[in-house]
Amino acid sequence: MTTGKDGTPGGAAGQARRSRGARADVVHAARGRALVTVSGELDFATADAVAAELVHAALTAGPSIEADVSRVGFCDAYGLAALLRAAAWAECVGGALTLHGVGPDLDRLLAITATAARFGAPTAAEPVLPAPGPPPGG
Numbered sequence: 001m002t003t004g005k006d007g008t009p010g011g012a013a014g015q016a017r018r019s020r021g022a023r024a025d026v027v028h029a030a031r032g033r034a035l036v037t038v039s040g041e042l043d044f045a046t047a048d049a050v051a052a053e054l055v056h057a058a059l060t061a062g063p064s065i066e067a068d069v070s071r072v073g074f075c076d077a078y079g080l081a082a083l084l085r086a087a088a089w090a091e092c093v094g095g096a097l098t099l100h101g102v103g104p105d106l107d108r109l110l111a112i113t114a115t116a117a118r119f120g121a122p123t124a125a126e127p128v129l130p131a132p133g134p135p136p137g138g
Contacts, residue, residue: 021046032095034061039071042079050079054086054097063095070101080109087118096120 021040034057042050057065065086072079087097098120102110110116 032062033064033066034058036065036067037071038067038069039073041074042072042082043074043076044078047078047082051082051086054083055089058086058090058093058095058097063090063093065090065095065097067097067099068101069099069106070103072103072106075106075109080113080115084115084118 021043036054036057038050038054040046040050054065054067075083083097083099090097099106102116107116110119
């Protein structure tokens with residue numbers, strides 16, 4: 001990973017950051033929110049680098065991160081752990097990591113692990129709870 005003039009990983013916000021097969025781009029930063037596009041495969045080989053870039057976005061352009069993950073082709077447990085680490089960092093600095101464009105495979109992983117709510121990304125697989133009201137037959 002390269003270092004910018006300010007000593008932070010990757011240099012200025014908006015610069016593309018690459019790792020083997022994965023990429024995180026800060027496409028816009030305003031009012032304490034970074035809009036990031038994540039693409040590629042989030043796995044053992046790429047997850048740490050992508051997590052570092054999301055943390056970098058939270059620290060330099062955030063604290064909140066809106067991540068478009070519609071271009072993520074694959075995400076395994078390492079990728080999910082990286083997203084969870086980035087979410088924790090964003091929360092530590094007063095923000096949050098919100099996922100947008102969650103595809104069916106990532107949606108399934110979030111549902112199986114019950115972590116969708118952590119990212120503000122409800123999944124299609126989560127059951128819809130009925131609204132509170134009187135008990136049936138009562």
